[in-house]
Amino acid sequence: MPGTAQELDILPKAPLTSSHPPEPKLSGAGATTAQAVRRLSVSTANASSPASMAPPSSEPSSPSKSSKAHNLKAFVDDDRHFSLVRNFRLADCVTLMNGVCGSLSLFESANWLLTGDYNHLWAALTLPAAGMVFDLFDGKVARWRNEASMLGQELDSLADSISFGVAPAFCAFSIGLRTPGDIFILCGFICSGIARLARFNATVALIPKDKKGKSRYFEGLPIPSTLMLVAGMGYLVKHNKIEGPLKLGSGLPGGLIRPLQEAGLEVHWASLIFILWGTLMVSKSLHVPKP
Numbered sequence: 001m002p003g004t005a006q007e008l009d010i011l012p013k014a015p016l017t018s019s020h021p022p023e024p025k026l027s028g029a030g031a032t033t034a035q036a037v038r039r040l041s042v043s044t045a046n047a048s049s050p051a052s053m054a055p056p057s058s059e060p061s062s063p064s065k066s067s068k069a070h071n072l073k074a075f076v077d078d079d080r081h082f083s084l085v086r087n088f089r090l091a092d093c094v095t096l097m098n099g100v101c102g103s104l105s106l107f108e109s110a111n112w113l114l115t116g117d118y119n120h121l122w123a124a125l126t127l128p129a130a131g132m133v134f135d136l137f138d139g140k141v142a143r144w145r146n147e148a149s150m151l152g153q154e155l156d157s158l159a160d161s162i163s164f165g166v167a168p169a170f171c172a173f174s175i176g177l178r179t180p181g182d183i184f185i186l187c188g189f190i191c192s193g194i195a196r197l198a199r200f201n202a203t204v205a206l207i208p209k210d211k212k213g214k215s216r217y218f219e220g221l222p223i224p225s226t227l228m229l230v231a232g233m234g235y236l237v238k239h240n241k242i243e244g245p246l247k248l249g250s251g252l253p254g255g256l257i258r259p260l261q262e263a264g265l266e267v268h269w270a271s272l273i274f275i276l277w278g279t280l281m282v283s284k285s286l287h288v289p290k291p
Helices: 005-010 029-047 063-077 090-115 118-145 152-174 180-206 223-238 258-262 269-282
Strands: 217-219 287-289
Touching: 090 118, 090 152, 118 152, 118 223, 152 180, 152 223, 152 269, 180 217, 180 223, 180 269, 223 269
Parallel strands: none
Antiparallel strands: 217 287
16 A cells, blocks of 8 residues: 555645646746746747748639639640630620621722712621620620630620721721821721720720729720711711712812822821821720720
8 A cells, every 4th residue: 555645745746737847946036037048949939830930821813713724724725626616605706796797898898989889888887886786795695604715805806906997997998088198097097996905905904993893994995986987977978978989979078188288198187087086096094984
C-alpha cells in the first residue's frame, strides 16, 4: 500500500495542461526579465509560423471568366470540318443577317447607277434600316437562348461597319457625291466608323455600368446613328434633289462649294455633313446616354 493521504498530498503532482517542465520561480528583476524573454520568443514563433508567412490568398476567378476561358479553349481545339460554322450560335446568324442587308444595299446602289431604276435606289436606302432590326435583336436572341458566342462581338462590329458605314457612304456616292473631294470625305467617314467600333470593343469593359451591367453611355455617336443620314438621303430622293445617272434629278442642295471649286477642288456642300458625322463618331468627350 502506498502511503497515507497526507503522504500523497506531499508528492509532486504532474501538470495537467502543459508537457513542459515547471519554470523556476523568480522574483524581482529576474522575473520581469524572464517574462519579457518569454513574450519575445512567443511572438517570434508566431511570426515564423507557416500560417503567418503564407501570402494572402488571391480571390477566386469569377465563373464568367472561367467559362469564357473554357469556351475559348474548346473553340480553338475544335478541329472538325467546318468547325467555324459548327460553332455558330443562333445570335451569330442574326448578326450575319445584318451584314447581308448591308451587302445587298451596296449591290442595289450599283444597280441604280447602271439602270437608273428608282426601285433599286429605294431598296438600297431601306436595307440598312432592315440591318438595324437584326442588330437590335441579336443580343436579345443570345440572352433568350442563354448562349455565349466567341465571335459575337467581332461579328457585330464587322456587320455594323458594312450596314452603317460602307452602305450609307455608297448610297451618298450613288445620289451625287462622286467628285474626288467627295470620295475622299466618304472614305474618311467610313474609316471613322471603323475606328469608333474598334474603340468600343477595346474600352467597353471600362465604361461605367448600370445595375443591370449595361454601359451607361456611348463614347461618341454610335455608328447606327448614320441611319439618320440615310433618312436624309431618302428625303432628297423623294424630292428629286439628287444627281443620279442618266442626268436624273435636279441636283444636290447647294451644289459645289464655290471657293473650293475656284481653287480646283470640287466638293459638294452636302458632303460636309459626313465630315461632321465622322467627327462626332470618334469623339471621346461626347457621351450619348444609352436608352
